[in-house]
Amino acid sequence: MTYPYLRPRRMRRDEFSRRLMRESVLTADDLIYPVFVHEPAGRAAVPSMPGVERLSIDELLRVAETASELRIPALALFPVTAPEAKSLDAASAWDDDGLCQRAVRALKDRFPELGVITDVALDPYTSHGQDGIVDEAGYVINDTTVEALVNQALSHARAGADVVAPSDMMDGRIGAIRAALEQDGFIHTRILAYAAKYASSFYGPFRDAVGSASALGKADKRTYQMDPGNSDEALREVALDLEEGADMVMVKPGMPYLDIVRRVKDEFGVPTYAYQVSGEYAMLKAAFANGWLDERACALEALLGFKRAGADGVLTYFALDAARWLREAG
Ligand code: PBG
Numbered sequence: 513m514t515y516p517y518l519r520p521r522r523m524r525r526d527e528f529s530r531r532l533m534r535e536s537v538l539t540a541d542d543l544i545y546p547v548f549v550h551e552p553a554g555r556a557a558v559p560s561m562p563g564v565e566r567l568s569i570d571e572l573l574r575v576a577e578t579a580s581e582l583r584i585p586a587l588a589l590f591p592v593t594a595p596e597a598k599s600l601d602a603a604s605a606w607d608d609d610g611l612c613q614r615a616v617r618a619l620k621d622r623f624p625e626l627g628v629i630t631d632v633a634l635d636p637y638t639s640h641g642q643d644g645i646v647d648e649a650g651y652v653i654n655d656t657t658v659e660a661l662v663n664q665a666l667s668h669a670r671a672g673a674d675v676v677a678p679s680d681m682m683d684g685r686i687g688a689i690r691a692a693l694e695q696d697g698f699i700h701t702r703i704l705a706y707a708a709k710y711a712s713s714f715y716g717p718f719r720d721a722v723g724s725a726s727a728l729g730k731a732d733k734r735t736y737q738m739d740p741g742n743s744d745e746a747l748r749e750v751a752l753d754l755e756e757g758a759d760m761v762m763v764k765p766g767m768p769y770l771d772i773v774r775r776v777k778d779e780f781g782v783p784t785y786a787y788q789v790s791g792e793y794a795m796l797k798a799a800f801a802n803g804w805l806d807e808r809a810c811a812l813e814a815l816l817g818f819k820r821a822g823a824d825g826v827l828t829y830f831a832l833d834a835a836r837w838l839r840e841a842g
Contacts, residue, residue, distance in 0.1 A: 536819040538812065540838060544785070545628065545831035549576060549615045549720050550592040559719035561790055562797045564829050565590050569611075570619050575832075576623050582650040582835035585626030588677065588827055589615055592722050593636040601645060602637035606663035613671035620672040629704060630668040632661055632689070633634045633680040641727030643717075643736065644678040651738055660683045665689045669698040677762070679706040680750075681736040690757030704785065705758035708746035708772055712739035714791030721790065746772045747779055754782060762827075767787040767814060770821040777822030786818045787827040808837050 521530045550556065550566040557565045567575060578585060591612040597604040604610055612630060619628050633643045634657065640646060642655030657680065665676045677692075678685050686705050695700050711734040711771035738745055750761050761780070763772045764787035777784045796814065800807040811830045819825045826833065 522636055532585070536816060537655065537833070538816045538819055538838065541585060541834040542819060542823075542825045543584050543831040543835055544586050544588055544825055545575075545579055545584055546588040546590060546787075546827050546829060547572060548590050548592055551594055553612055558717065558721040560663065560720050560794050562794075562801065562828065564721065564793075564834075565745060566721065571576075571680050573622055576619055576626055577640060578832060579835075580623050580626050582832060582839065584831055584835055586675070587619070588629040589619075590631055590722055591615070591636055596618050598637055598639045598727070601680075602634040604662055605634055605637040605660065606671065608667055608669040608670060610667070612785075613667055616668060616671040616673050619735070620674075627674045628672070629675040629677050630673040632663070632676050632678040632685075634660060634669065635680075635724050636722050639672065639727060640731070640804065641724040641729075642731065643733065643788045644682060650731065654682050654684070657682050658688050661685050661694045662688050666692055666696060666698075667807075669693060669696070669701045673701065674703050674772065675702040675759055675760070677704040677706060677780055679709060681706065681709050681733075681738070683752075684756070686758050687756035702759040703757060703764060704760040705750075705753035705786050706787075707750040707753040707761040707763055708763070708766075708769075708776065709737050709764045710740050710769065712740065712765050712768075712791070714768070714789045716791055717794045718790035720833045738769075743775060747775060750776050750780060751760040753782060759783065760785060762787060763823075765792060766818060767792050770817060773819075773821040773823050783820060785825045786821070786823040788814065788818070788829070793829040808833075812837060 523533050548566040549572055553568050554569050555565040555567055618627050635641055635643045640771050642652050644652035647653055668676050760783040762785045764770050766786040766788040799805040814835055815826055
């Protein structure tokens with residue numbers, strides 16, 4: 513049978529049948545809000561990310577209240593480290609009284625039901641802006657870095673982080689962190705592995721926001737983050753992280769890598785997240801600011817695309833706005 517008996521447009525004719533056949537939906541449950549925390553009082557704008565601000569812990573608590581009201585499940589914290597706190601060994605990363613640890617304690621104290629995710633990586637704490645400890649040639653030394661990451665993850669767990677999210681792409685770090693968490697009794701701490709993280713040029717505005725861009729200079733992260741041409745390698749990375757004890761896996765960046773999200777979800781069927789990164793946000797915001805694209809419609813469409821690709825959730829700087837728009841739309 514074919515046309516005229518088969519007319520796919522019949523189902524698209526009315527809103528009721530469009531709603532009935534819709535396969536993917538976006539709700540506030542799908543959103544994770546990344547936030548930048550800094551030491552100074554008040555807020556500071558991030559020029560390449562309009563609408564995003566670095567927040568003091570007091571301001572962070574205000575934002576957390578809004579996020580909770582909007583039923584956003586979790587925040588992802590990114591500390592902006594003062595130059596004095598940066599060093600070659602990144603030791604301030606596991607200071608129990610560091611900015612990230614204080615922010616976690618303040619959040620869990622005031623909003624115990626709001627999930628708190630911390631970034632496990634050394635780049636905010638190294639003087640050179642790499643995600644690990646380097647040798648004389650500037651090469652990130654894997655196993656020494658993993659030891660530091662274990663210290664950092666344990667410090668986050670002691671502060672009360674619900675989820676630790678290693679974003680460094682070292683080999684073996686998930687297994688090492690999982691073993692250390694178990695040994696110290698943190699059996700409930702979830703690990704969200706940045707399993708397939710690419711050496712992307714879309715992280716630029718984030719590096720401005722956390723102040724690692726100037727430290728990194730012209731260097732890149734291609735000896736540990738993945739080559740944008742690869743997809744089988746992503747599956748291998750995800751397989752290893754799951755074997756080593758990850759509870760959730762992430763693909764990053766988002767929109768240019770939706771094929772990876774789909775492959776990961778189909779292959780493993782585990783909780784899978786995508787990060788709509790700073791450059792994707794900046795790109796959309798620039799078009800909105802010029803009046804070239806409609807903000808609400810395009811931001812929600814981009815986020816829905818992650819769901820359709822198989823993501824269970826999205827880390828997005830649009831989280832607060834998106835949750836508001838979804839609520840207004842009922
Ligand atoms: C660092 C880290 C980065 C991002 C999250 N964690 C940047 C990088 O790897 O250089 C990027 C997030 C974004 O661009 O929004 N470990």
